[in-house]
Structures are given as structure tokens and as C-alpha cells.
Amino acid sequence: MKRVALFIPCFVDTIYPRVGVATLKILQSQGFEVVYPKNQTCCGQPFFNSGFVKEAKDLAEKFYNDFKEYDYIVAPSASCISMVKLHYKDLLDSDKFSEISNKSFEICEFLHDIVKPESLNVSFNHTIALHQSCHGLRELELATPSELNLPYQNKIENLLKLIDGLEILPLSNAQECCGFGGTFSINESEVSKKMGYDKLANFKDSGAEYLVGYDNSCLMHLASLEPELKSLHVIEILAGVANESI
């Protein structure tokens, strides 16, 4: 049996553990042996994106050692996976990089491209709006970015079609950045908040009950500006645990 290593990013581990649980449950239900390597901490993205290349390199090496023995690395965060899958090329030697890059997947990407479930036996009788976070969209190509002249596809929408009762309502500027940007939200606080409020206004206009995304970092940023926001990670819906407490 293929062994899947769960990569649960630091903020998901401490703030959104239920998203980790949803990821674990759905992978187990699809018949994988799922392991959580206990020494994992952070992929190093905040350091790499802030210019601390040496520190990021150390954490990339650590990540490699923590995860090298598994067949797949799967995480419920597109941004962290894009760091590992794409940007580790600047931090690891080419052999280590291609090894780790080829087996790293964002959970929805993994379900859509590798597992390919035909049904999930889950219902969710609510309306949602789908925020298409940047790194999943433009780096992992979970959907077709509007900038490109390519046939439209959307892996998240394809997966959500398996859910009974769920309705996706159109969201204006669904592919525009929410303004989080990691340390950008600290360095350029005013602009970050402005972008966040614009995203929240578009969500409100959509009329949907839930704002759904594949990156909790974006949702955390938006919830910090609107504490009443009802938001979910896609995997909570797909795993059928959106309405459950853990």
C-alpha cells in the first residue's frame, strides 16, 4: 500500500486542526496508509518570501529529511505545497528537489489527479462561494487562471460536483488576491486590509452562506477582518466533516 505522509502546515496544526483531521479522514477512507511525521514544523515559506534564504534552506533540508521516506506528501494548503513543489528548486540540490517535488500534492490536487474518486457519499445543503487563492491557482494550476488563453478547467469545482445539495454561487473577482501575502500583511498592513475588505465585500455580494477556499492562510486573514465570516476549507466539505465538531 502506498504510504502518504501528511504535511500539516504550522498554522493549520495549531489554529485549524479540524482541516488536518478532514485531510486524514478522507485519505484513510480512500484506502491509504496515512502517517503524520511528527518532527515536521514549517516548510520555510515565510523566510524564503521575506528574503531569509539561509534560514529557508535549513528548513527545506529539514523538510526533506522529515518526508523523504514516504510515497506521497499531501497537505491541505496550496501555498505551502507550491513552496515545496516549485520553490524548493532554489533551496535543495536538483536530485532532492525533483524527488520531493514529484511526490508533493495539495490535497484537492491529489484527490483529483491521483485518487480520482467517482463518488464521496457526502451531502452539504448550503450555498458557497469559492475563493481561488493565488498559489493554488497560478502556481499549482488547480484551475485555469483568467490571464491565460487556455481551456477552462477547475479541479476544485470538479470535486465539489460530487457533493449532494451543494450550490456554488458566482463570486466577483474570485481569482483576485485576498491581500494576505504572508509577511506582506505585516509590512503593507494598510494595503493588505484594503484588499481583504474588498474580497469580503465581493463575498457578501455573492449571497453565499460560506466562503470556501483551499488555503486557510487566506481565510485566516479574512476572518481577522470579519470575525463573523463563515468560512470552510474545501476538504472539510469533501470529507463530510464541515458540520461536525472534532
Place this chain on the structure above:
Amino acid sequence: MRVFNDDKWLNESLSFVREKRDIASKKLDNWEQLRELASNIKAHTITHLDNYLEEFEAKALANGIKVHWAVDAKEHNQIVESILKKHNAKKIVKSKSMLTEECELNPYLENRGYEVIDTDLGERIVQLAKQRPSHIVLPAIHLKKEQVATIFNEQNSDATYLTNVARAQLREHFESSDVAITGVNFAVASEGAFVVCTNEGNADLGTSLANVHIAVMGIEKIIPNMQDLGVFLTLLARSATGQDITTYSSIFKKPSKGKEIHLIIVDNGRSQMLGSEKFEGALKCIRCGACMNTCPVFRRVGGHEYNYVIPGPIGSNLGSSRNIEKYGKLAFASTLCGSCTAVCPVKINLHEQLVAYRGVYKLNVKESKDRYYKLTAKILAKPKIYRSLMKLAKYMPHWLYKRAWGKERVAPKLAKKSFKDYYESL
């Protein structure tokens, strides 16, 4: 950076241009192949720049164009001045050229008693307002027509009326100028000819009326041949404004009888980027401005919040390459959403370059907050220490959190049990 005072309006204006670009680009089935081709042509040209520049110079000289080389902005300005002196010129009409902005040619000439009239409508507006362009294609995009009316000393703020006012005034300047200065969009090596693209015909009118035409170009404007020109003209206007092509795309090959064409080829730091795997891609830029129109940060702050002459994602890269201490901060003014990279007609990996410049900045500029990053990274490298500290993190007081992430924000609640706790309890 500060949010623009009427950010909704600025955002909508720029988003409208981006939408027009999307529509135009999606009419061409081979758009993505064209981008790839354009990127490859530029990559090839950049790595053979010496050959193409020499070929271009030889052909241009044979065509009767006087070619000058300027190592930096100062030499560029001096060459312009020497040509003006030789012709005893006092008045210059200038069509849009970001290179002359980069070299600060206008103040250089004005301080020496020359009269310089910008003839692109947007450029003329910001010149009269004593501002700098806030966008490389739409220099006055930050101004509303009511503000333009004030700048023109007019009561009527109707756009057509104001355009006619500018047109009538500019016509007098065109007729009385001694020299016309233009930028260059493309220099075709195989022909020794150069191309100037405008929508207003101001470059054409200026160069037709004046006896002397001074064109200025950066060394990266070179392309190998006319077939390549077709690729770039297909991409440029569509990316810039959503037009199929600029209204005027004029090829200058040799001077008319009794007239002179001078071409100044400028380095001004560009050659430093050559040979750098990470950064030389920025030399592919054809200055379409699409990365500005799509950038969610640019659309909310406007071009004047960037302290480099070229704003937006490409400007933050070019500025950082020029002077990392002075402009490197701009590399941090991005969420790294990657829309700039996806929209770029020559496929410059703009957002990845911004990240790389952040690394260069950190090697050159030390800040007090660095120690927090370094300490945090050290903690994250040691799982046991990290885990014990995270157990304490739920006791972090809210004021400390607010200090870190700013006012107006409500802290996310740490879960009672981490995922690791949950996993280990199974």
C-alpha cells in the same frame, strides 16, 4: 504604501483595461504560443546582444542614421544637449519615452534653458501638473477629468473638450519646435530600423515637422528581424490596452532629404543584468504595462507610491537591480499572487524575481526585525522546542498580537488541541 485616496475608481479603471486585454488576447487562438515565442526570441536576443547591437549599428549607419552610445544617464543627456547645441535648437517636442524619464532628461534640459514639451496627452497633463507619470502606458491614469480641467485652467471638464484644448495648444508647439525626441519600442537589427508605437500620432507629427529627430533606446530594445517584429506588435497593444495594434506603429529607417535622425543607444545599468540567470529576464520587458493593470497592489495604491521611475511589478524588479538599498523595499510591496507573471506577454517570472530580490535586499540591508525571523527559524528547526513554545502561544496577550499584525484585526483562536495532539490520541 498608502491606499490611493479614490482607490475604488482607480481599481475599476485599471481593471477595465485588464478586461479589455483579456478579451483581445482570447481572440487569438495561438496567444499562449505567441507569448512563448516572444519570450524565446527575447531570451535569444539578450544572450546574443553584442552581435545584434553591432549588426543594428552597421545597418543603421548605412541607412544614414547617426548612432550614439551612452553608458549612463549623464552621457545620454550630454549627447542630447550636444545635438541641440549643434543645431542651435531651443525648443523640443517629445513623445513618450520612459528612458528619458529614467535619465531625467526634462529637468536636465530645462535647467539649461531649453523648452521641452511633452506631446503625449497623458504626459502633457502630468508635465503641466508638475508630476511624474504614474503608469508607463497611462501616465495620467491617477487623475480625473475634473482635475485635468483644473490643470488646464478650464471650467469645462468634458473629456472631448479638454482633448481639443490640448490638441490646439500642442499643434502650436509642434509647428514651432526645432527638434523632436522619441523613444523606441523596437530596434530591428536586420534592417537598421527602429519602431515607435503611439496612439496619438504625436511622435509622427513631431518628427515630420522638426528637422532633427533624436530617438533614444535602451540596449534591450533590439530584436533580430521583421518576422520577430510581427510577433511583438501582435502582443504589445493587446497586452497594453486591449487594442489589436497601436494606432500608429511607425518604422524609421532613414532620414528624409535635408533632415537628420540621431539614435542614442543607452546602457545605464542594463548590462549588469546580463548573465544573471535569476534577473536578466527583466530585460525581455516590452513596456506594455499589463503587469501594472493586473497587480492588485498597484490598482489600490497607484504608481506614485513606488519610488522608482517605473512602477508596478516590473518597476520593482528594475529598481531593485539598479540600486538594492534604495529601491529593494519595493520587492516587498507584493503579495506574490503571480498575476503579473501570468499576464506578461514575454513571460518574465516577475513575482519569482521579486522574491529573489528580497533575498538580495536582506544580504545588503540589515533591519532590527531580522532577529525575530532568524530566531523563529531556529525554533522551527528544533521540533521539541517549537512544540513546547506553541503550548505557551495560546497565552499570548492580544496586545502583542495586535502589535504584530496591526489594529482592526481580531486574533485567530488557537485550537485547544493541535492536529498533532489529535493524531497522537488516535
